[in-house]
Each structure stands twice: as structure tokens, then as C-alpha cells.
Amino acid sequence: MILFTSLVFALLSSSMVPLSVLAQHQVVLEQPASKPPPSLPVSNATESFWLRSPRVFPTPAHGSEGPLTVDADICIIGSGITGVSAAYHLATHYASNSARKDPIKTVILEAREFCSGATGRNGGHLTPSPFEGFNWLAKLYGKTEAARALALEKYTSDKVFSILKKDNKLEHVDFIRGGRVVLFFTIQEYEEARADYVAAKSAGIDMSDVQWLTSEEAQDRFNTSYPAVVIPGNNLWPLKLVSVLYNLAANATDNFSLSLHTRTPVTSVSASALTSGRPWILSTPRGPISCSYVLHATNAYAARLLPWLHGPDGIVPTRGQVIAVRANTPNALGRTGFVGNDGFEYWFPRQASTTHAVFADQGSxxxxxxxxxxxxxxxxxxxxxxxxxxxxxxVVNPEVGRVLRAFLPRVFPGKFDEGVEPEMEWTGVMGYTKSHEPFVGPVVDRYGTSSLGTYKGQYIAAGYTGHGMPRAFACAEAVAGMIAADIVGERWVPPEWFPMHYFTGKDM
Structure with a gap:
């Protein structure tokens, strides 16, 4: 108790990081919307580390000029991890289905540059939670659903690793299996994590890779005097992962064609006036696009086209901030990723062999x-x-920036110098839900009108609450399966790992 008290006091007084605010955070999240629904993403976003000269295909402005695709079977709105993963899963499905005479025509539409939203601006972690939040989920949905939510994350991590390994792209995307260290700054954090761990283990979830550390053990291993738990975890370059998935989808099979239009915002989705042909028309500044199926993969911006999703019962846009900053030694934190303060802070070291050329590790x-x-x-x-x-x-928030600059020197004494300015600082917009769980499935408005009626053919996968990298790929697989099943008039069968509390189409 004395250890925790002294550490909390030191952190509060020297780095200005509020602790134990999750309960208040939840209360504020559930309050009525304080601003109008989101507009289109701003055109002059801050420059993210991941988006600076990554030298990948598609290029940032791919498909922004020239002829616009005007007719498609499937329109995917959003070119981040969800939208591109959905295209990948659809391509994989049709690669093994040679019965079609004509390819499924799919187009991805992006308001800004390729993968320029939250996926291209996040912290670069791909780490499934082995037990975090188990009791919260069990209380809301039951133990079986809580276990499925964790299983989906492990499935995502394992599947992404398998795809990259098979395609020999692990090094290309800077995939690092360095583990994750969760630091506990307060007794409450520690006790809640232990309770989740015990409950998840009692439910039969494998915890053999989980290691708890005392503050002394954490000091010896990581030079930080906080109790901790070490779990399996990965880090990577998010944009490069999405680029790999896009190219795999585009070249998977002649039964599936994929096109991409960046700088082509969708301003509305409306029903076609035609009695035959495509039921949906997507309006863009470059002209209309007719399609049979629409996937909303816009996460924080979903309420732009689906206004009933605005507010705490839908998806709450939430701005996050990230910096790239130097330690004072070449291998200060090794290969491990970290998270602390109830998940509010998350960080990982870039490896010298894979650090972006713009940020060379060798200086004069x-x-x-x-x-x-x-x-x-x-x-x-x-x-x-x-x-x-x-x-x-x-823009960046100066108040947030001050906290980020002071954080690492306090958590790792001697590893970071005070007053060092970051080499880059940027923001991105996440999509939060009050349950912390995403919406996956047919579009259903607040009045219960499902895609079986007015919105038939429209689907959504969005609302990851800042935890999209270990969930979006699998959620995209589920929603792609729903679309593929509907195309041939079959009933969708949920994968074993899919949590049904994610599913929007309860009446299907």
C-alpha cells in the first residue's frame, strides 16, 4: 500500500496524469451528445508517423483521378482495416467459389487518402486481451459471450500473423512479437485486473502465457517500479498491413474485382428510383455510384450517413493523440509494448532495424x-x-501534449530526458460505444427498421472503442460472410468465435 501511494503521488505531482478516472469517463461517455453529428473528415489532417512516405501500394491518392466506378455489386465506405479486411475476406470467399460466371464487382471509397483515418493514425499495437474486461462483459452479456469476445481478438492476431507469414510479409509490416506489459499505477487497477484474470481462467480460458510481476520484478526487467502483468502482444505498421491485405484481395481471383477511389467522399446513400437494377445510389462529388450492397466501415464517422448512430446509444467520435519521441539510449525499452493507467496510455519501441528512414537511428x-x-x-x-x-x-490538443511529454520520463526514470520534444505529433478519431463493443451486421436504425426492410443490403462494422486492431479484421470477416450469404440467398452461420452481442441483426 505504501508503494502504491508513493508512486501515485509521484506520478500525479510530476506528470499531471489523472488516475482512476474510468468511472467518470464512462459517465461522460453516456451523456447526451454535446455536438452535432460528425461532418466529413477534415482535408488537412495532421501528419501521422505511419503515413509519412511509407512507399506502399496503393498510393495515398490512388483512384482519386480519372474515371469513377459507376456500378458495383458491393460498395465499401472506408479504406481502413475494416473496409480493406472486408474486401480481403470477400476475395478469399470467391477465390474458393468458382460457380459465378461474372466477378463480384467491389469498390472501396475513401474520403481522404488511402488508410488515412484511425487505422493510419493509431498506436501500432496488435494485441489481443486474454482477460481484460471479462467481468464487465460477463455482467452485460454472460460468460459465454465474454469468452467469445476474447476469442475473437486471439483469432484476429493469429490469423493476421498467419497471413503475413504465408505471404512473407512479416518483416515488411515490421511485425514484432515482443509481448505487452500492463503497468498498474493504483491498487484499484491491479485488483480489477486480477479479478478479470481469475474469472476468465475459471471460465476455461488458457492463461499459461500470462505472467504477473511484483514491482521489484518489473524494476529488474523494465526499469519501472510498478506491479505489472506480461501478456502476449504484437506491434506492427498498420498502414502496411492494410496495404498487404488490399493487394491480396485485388489479386486473389478472377471471380472478384476490386477498385479503389480515394478523395471520393460519400455524401449520401439513397434508395434508387429505379424499379430494377441496383437498389442503392451513393452520391459523391465525382458523381453517383449504383450498388446492391453497402458496407459502412467509417467507424467514428458512421453517424454522418446513419444519423441515428449519433450519441451515446450509437458511436461517439473521440479524438486520440500520439507522439513519436526518443529515449536517451538506443535500446531503452527493448522489444516490448506497454499499456498503463487503465489503458489510457499505450506505447511501444520501434526497432532500430525497422525504424522509418526519415527517423534514422544513426546521427553524426x-x-x-x-x-x-x-x-x-x-x-x-x-x-x-x-x-x-x-x-x-x-490539430493537436496542447493539454494532452503536455501529459504525453511528461509521461515516459516519470514512468521510466533515467531512460527519458525531461523536456525532449517529440519528433512527430498527430491526432486521429476513434469511435466509442457505451458498451465498448462494436456494431457488426445489417444496418438497423433506432426505431428497429432493419436491413430486411428499408435498409436491406446495407451493413456496418464500426465502434471499436479504441481497440480496433485486434477486432476489426475478424468483424470484417463476419460482415463479409453476411454479404456473401445474402448474395446467394443463404442464411449466414456465425463463426464459433463471433460474439453475438456484436450482431445488429437480431431479427434475422
């Missing part, structure tokens, strides 16, 4: 310090709303 004075990607700091804005309903990622 010798090796430079290890580059760390650190996100978080929203809790510093608790008096102004935790950045909920903030969709302008063209």
Missing part, C-alpha cells in the same frame, strides 16, 4: 535513442469531455 554523434510511439493523454481533458465528439484531426 553516434547512435540515437530508441524511438517510442506513445498515445493517450485524453484523461487530462476530463473537465472538458475526454475529447468526445472531437473530429478535427488537423
Amino acid at each position: 554523434g553516434g547512435q540515437k535513442g530508441q524511438l517510442i510511439i506513445l498515445g493517450g493523454g485524453r484523461e487530462a481533458t476530463k473537465d472538458s469531455g475526454y475529447e468526445f465528439y472531437e473530429t478535427d484531426d488537423s
Whole structure:
């Protein structure tokens, strides 16, 4: 108790990080919307580390000029991990289905540049939760559903690794299996994590890869004096992963054609006036597109086209902030990713062999310090709303920036110098839900009108609450399966790992 008290006092007094605010955070999240529904993403977003000269295909402005695809079977709105994963799963499905005479025509539409939303702006973690939040989920949906939610994350991580390994792309996307260390700054954090662990283990979830550390053990291994738990975890370059999936989808089979139009925002989705042909028309500044199926993969911006999703019963846009900052030694944090303060802060070290060329590790004075990607700091804005309903990622919040700059020198004494400015700082917009769980399935409005009626053919996978990398790929697989089943008039069969509390189509 003395250890926790002294550490909490030191952290509060020297780094200005509010602790134990999850309960208040949830209360604010569930309050009525404080701003209008989101507009289109701003055109002048801050520059993300992941988006600076990654030298991948598709290029940022791919398909932004020239002829527009005007007719498609499936229109996917959003070119992040959800939209591109959905295209990948559809292509995989049709690669093994040679019965069609004509290819399924699919188009991805992106308001800005390729993968320029939350996926291209996040912290770069691909880490499934082995037990975190188990009791919360069990209380809301039961133990079986809680176990499925965790299984989906493990499935995502394992499947992504398998795809990259098979395609020999692990090094290309900077995939690092370095594990994750969860640091506990308060007794409450520690006790809640232990309770989740015990409950998940009692439910039969394998915990053999989970290791608990005392503050002394954490000091010896990581030079930080907080109790911790070590879990399996991965880090990667998110944009490069999405690029790999896109190219695999585009070249999978002659039964599936894929096109991409960036800088082509969808301004509305309306029913076609035609009695035959495609039922949906997507309006864009470049002209209309007719299609049979629409997948909303816009996450925080879903309420732009589906206005009933605005507010705490839908998806709440939430601005996050990230910095790239140097430690004072070349291998300060090794290969491990970290999270702390109830998940508000998350960080991982870039490896010297894979660090972006713009941020070379060799300087005129010798090796430079290890580059760390650190996100978080929203809790510093608790008096102004935790950045909920903030969709302008063209600016950074100075209050959040101060917290991020002070955080690592306090958590790892001697590893980071005070007053060091980050080499990059950017923002992105996440989509939060009050249950913390995404919406996956047919579009259903607040009045219960499902895609079986007015919105038939429209689907959604969105609302990951800042935890999209280990969930979006699998959610996209589920929704792609729903679309493929509906095309041939079959009933969709949920995968064993899919949590049915994600599913929007309860009447199907």
C-alpha cells in the first residue's frame, strides 16, 4: 500500500496524469451528445508517423483521378482495416467459389487518402486481451459471450500473423512479437485486473502465457517500479498491413474485382428510383455510384450517413493523440509494448532495424535513442469531455501534449530526458460505444427498421472503442460472410468465435 501511494503521488505531482478516472469517463461517455453529428473528415489532417512516405501500394491518392466506378455489386465506405479486411475476406470467399460466371464487382471509397483515418493514425499495437474486461462483459452479456469476445481478438492476431507469414510479409509490416506489459499505477487497477484474470481462467480460458510481476520484478526487467502483468502482444505498421491485405484481395481471383477511389467522399446513400437494377445510389462529388450492397466501415464517422448512430446509444467520435519521441539510449525499452493507467496510455519501441528512414537511428554523434510511439493523454481533458465528439484531426490538443511529454520520463526514470520534444505529433478519431463493443451486421436504425426492410443490403462494422486492431479484421470477416450469404440467398452461420452481442441483426 505504501508503494502504491508513493508512486501515485509521484506520478500525479510530476506528470499531471489523472488516475482512476474510468468511472467518470464512462459517465461522460453516456451523456447526451454535446455536438452535432460528425461532418466529413477534415482535408488537412495532421501528419501521422505511419503515413509519412511509407512507399506502399496503393498510393495515398490512388483512384482519386480519372474515371469513377459507376456500378458495383458491393460498395465499401472506408479504406481502413475494416473496409480493406472486408474486401480481403470477400476475395478469399470467391477465390474458393468458382460457380459465378461474372466477378463480384467491389469498390472501396475513401474520403481522404488511402488508410488515412484511425487505422493510419493509431498506436501500432496488435494485441489481443486474454482477460481484460471479462467481468464487465460477463455482467452485460454472460460468460459465454465474454469468452467469445476474447476469442475473437486471439483469432484476429493469429490469423493476421498467419497471413503475413504465408505471404512473407512479416518483416515488411515490421511485425514484432515482443509481448505487452500492463503497468498498474493504483491498487484499484491491479485488483480489477486480477479479478478479470481469475474469472476468465475459471471460465476455461488458457492463461499459461500470462505472467504477473511484483514491482521489484518489473524494476529488474523494465526499469519501472510498478506491479505489472506480461501478456502476449504484437506491434506492427498498420498502414502496411492494410496495404498487404488490399493487394491480396485485388489479386486473389478472377471471380472478384476490386477498385479503389480515394478523395471520393460519400455524401449520401439513397434508395434508387429505379424499379430494377441496383437498389442503392451513393452520391459523391465525382458523381453517383449504383450498388446492391453497402458496407459502412467509417467507424467514428458512421453517424454522418446513419444519423441515428449519433450519441451515446450509437458511436461517439473521440479524438486520440500520439507522439513519436526518443529515449536517451538506443535500446531503452527493448522489444516490448506497454499499456498503463487503465489503458489510457499505450506505447511501444520501434526497432532500430525497422525504424522509418526519415527517423534514422544513426546521427553524426553516434547512435540515437530508441524511438517510442506513445498515445493517450485524453484523461487530462476530463473537465472538458475526454475529447468526445472531437473530429478535427488537423490539430493537436496542447493539454494532452503536455501529459504525453511528461509521461515516459516519470514512468521510466533515467531512460527519458525531461523536456525532449517529440519528433512527430498527430491526432486521429476513434469511435466509442457505451458498451465498448462494436456494431457488426445489417444496418438497423433506432426505431428497429432493419436491413430486411428499408435498409436491406446495407451493413456496418464500426465502434471499436479504441481497440480496433485486434477486432476489426475478424468483424470484417463476419460482415463479409453476411454479404456473401445474402448474395446467394443463404442464411449466414456465425463463426464459433463471433460474439453475438456484436450482431445488429437480431431479427434475422
